[in-house]
Amino acid sequence: LAKTTQPISMDSYEGQEVNITCSHNNIATNDYITWYQQFPSQGPRFIIQGYKTKVTNEVASLFIPADRKSSTLSLPRVSLSDTAVYYCLVDKAAGNKLTFGGGTRVLVKP
């Protein structure tokens, strides 16, 4: 089962770009990389998913190097409402036993 490692927490300021790197050294060929956001006392919400290179949507960008052993979630110009826990997951194409891990607590300060 692929395991992910990400920083426990990071602080930022409004308007800055936040980059969260996740390590997944044992990622399998058919695994996708997915990021979720969770606010306190709510269920996580999907942010972005990718397999290789770069994926961008209206919320974030996901950078995946060629070896796919890590990935970086980039949140452009964060606001106070981006304060949340961000989880990096490596999907299993078969079995779907997702492991959320502890996530990264991002605190955006004014």
Added chain:
Amino acid sequence: DGGITQSPKYLFRKEGQNVTLSCEQNLNHDAMYWYRQDPGQGLRLIYYSQIVNDFQKGDIAEGYSVSREKKESFPLTVTSAQKNPTAFYLCASSFGPDYEQYFGPGTRLTVT
């Protein structure tokens, strides 16, 4: 209005009682999941079901049971065998293994 619902939002039970948490979705998703979250921790998978009448144990299934008689419903029973049942329980659904999961609002269970 499509979505995934969990009820109730807060639930209180006495130790030794079984309790069933509800999870319903009208997204036409085949797969459904139950997670447990303890304070300051990540989510841990309890059970998941990829199709009606079939489900598999997750990482922490002991003391829990589920059923999947209908596509829309995936109730979770927390039995008296679960040693530390107080937690935040989250239900999710998806079209399948490679698709994003949609989460319900959660049920906070307190057992005293």
